[in-house]
Amino acid sequence: MSAAGQRAEVLIRSLREQGQRVTTGRRAIIEVVAANADLSAEEIVGFVQRDHPEVHSSTVYRTLETLEEAGLVRHLHLGHGPARWQLAADPSYRLACEGCGTVQLVPRVRFDEVRRQVQAEFGFAVAFQHFAMTGRCSACQ
Ligand SMILES: [Zn+2]
Numbered sequence: 001m002s003a004a005g006q007r008a009e010v011l012i013r014s015l016r017e018q019g020q021r022v023t024t025g026r027r028a029i030i031e032v033v034a035a036n037a038d039l040s041a042e043e044i045v046g047f048v049q050r051d052h053p054e055v056h057s058s059t060v061y062r063t064l065e066t067l068e069e070a071g072l073v074r075h076l077h078l079g080h081g082p083a084r085w086q087l088a089a090d091p092s093y094r095l096a097c098e099g100c101g102t103v104q105l106v107p108r109v110r111f112d113e114v115r116r117q118v119q120a121e122f123g124f125a126v127a128f129q130h131f132a133m134t135g136r137c138s139a140c141q
């Protein structure tokens with residue numbers, strides 16, 4: 001099984017453990033998010049309906065919220081466009097270039113020290129995963 005398939009199975013298992021039903025639609029959505037980080041809900045609808053045209057777009061939107069409440073996926077904002085969706089366990093933060101729109105991934109651990117210092121000095125818990133950090137990539141500087 002692919003790495004994305006394994007990530008999807010872990011999520012499906014914990015959904016069951018939380019007493020939630022695993023419908024065809026829910027399974028399809030989880031598989032799409034596990035295989036493709038940072039899609040918009042609309043893009044996820046497109047992927048899901050390719051194999052399951054019977055899954056209504058409103059079901060996809062509602063399911064994403066359910067999965068977020070269950071702590072399995074979360075949304076983030078890369079810029080001014082629609083929210084993007086990723087696995088809650090995604091190991092990277094995003095650097096989004098304001099010049100060309102390129103998004104780079106940075107391992108979360110690289111921000112551990114900053115997070116600790118801000119917490120210690122200001123008593124503030126930064127949520128780096130909720131928004132991309134914006135700036136300029138090396139090509140655009
Ligand atoms: Zn948000």
Ligand SMILES: [Zn+2]
Nearest residue numbers: 097100137140
């Ligand atoms: Zn750039």
